[in-house]
Amino acid sequence: MLLRKPEGSDSTVQIIRTQPTEKDCSIQEIYFKAADNASLAFKYVYVENQYFQYEEWCQRLLKKRQQVMRLWNDAAQKKGSSLSDMPLLHIFIVIPMPELEEMIPRTYDALATLGQHEGLNGQEKLIKSENDQVLAQNFAPSYRRKKPLPLAIAHAKEISKPNVDTLRNVFGVKICTAMLNACGMIGGRWRYREIYIHSKLLLVDDVFCTLGSANLNQRSMVGDSELNMATIDPVLTKGLRKRVWSMLSGGAWDGAECAKTDLKSTFHDWTELMINNQEYQKRSKAMKGFLMPLQDGRSSVKRYG
Template sequence: MVPASHDTVKALGHGTSMPNQDKELESELARERAHQERMKEVERHEFKEREDGAPPELVRKPKALTPNTNPRSNADIAKELDSLGIKTLVASLWTYDHDGVSKGEKYREIYIHSKLMIIDDAFFTLGSANLNLRSMAVDAEINIGCDDPRLSKNLRSRVFTMHTDDAIRCNGGDGGHHAIQEAFDAWVKLLSENRISKDDQKPCKGFLIPFEDKRTSNMRIA
């Protein structure tokens, strides 16, 4: 699932959070683009018959006007998201051994199977299904969907508060534009501080750590 995960985070503007996979993919894309350019160059030539009976010669044809179908770079995606006013964060959940009973690594990643999506404090879905067609239409999963703004707002506030250990301005307040902007900026700061704390094996605030996955794979599982 490494390539699929990378596709997802790259579309959100965070391809470099999987540095090895991102580097491998960029190298493959560069090789593919170079091959395509070589093939286009060959296609731009044709044989021209000579009138003096000599072997035909190659002549260059005008370069065809074709749309740019090259995959987008991280910079292109980031620029597009910024132009649309879309800001994203990708984090993973980690817990710290505050009791000091562990003898080695103080941090352990938290695995939660349930999936939650909250939209504008107006709708949420919660359950076991991944947010894709297979889970929603094929696999045996169960989700609830709710369009009660009161429940959506309450759930968002509680989840944000829990994940950030009630850090200042991190729960999204009333859910308005200004409050969510403040929460986004506060989360950026919190994640940065938590990354440093994790690297130093010191306690973090809440459970959020910037997502990073150094694995690499060329195998895609449908």
């Protein structure tokens, strides 16, 4: 029953859940469908989440995108199009540092699938150290006990970790990953602290959005009780995108109409702002907006999430 008459600004939404006792995994279904549809998109995907640990979702996004790009390349060759004509999908990821050290490995795996793992430099160092130890064992006397790789390290080692060129040329994507910081003047000095993100928002191409309680991890997709809304609503999605991006940039930009030139400049400005804010912190200056490169020096061989 409607409590009032429908208005032109209303949105039609689907309520989706994760409820294991009722075997309801409709949030997972929507996220997978969003990945499939995003692979067909030629504008942007914006992911903002408390946990970014769902490697399977990242794999699906790139797999579907690669299929689309193969079809595009086949058609482009027949038309005589060049690589510069290829439409790029810009993927913006905004997440906090993993809440617990034990959440770092799964966050690393998800980011590594998208070639975004370098910010977790503590885990990078641990993986290299563990691999070096195992390699050194090959030259040790046979009577010494062989130490196997921890499962988390062995799994991370198998991830392909595409570089920037591969992401662009094979998958047709450009990706940046950010965390959020705030700053304030205390005792005559600029101080900085991380903004812990608790929101769970996914926007695709100014058309689709989902918002709710579900984290981007295995537990929220199949194990916990979660509730999201999803909608195909260009007006709502575009409005959310402009509000959120304007807020993150300190009002500097909002993506405008998300035309090809708009996204090219927005992606450039986004990554430049992240780097500049990192430099501002080193020089004890005021940040502009809240975007920072994701960085975490911690590491773990235990996997949660």
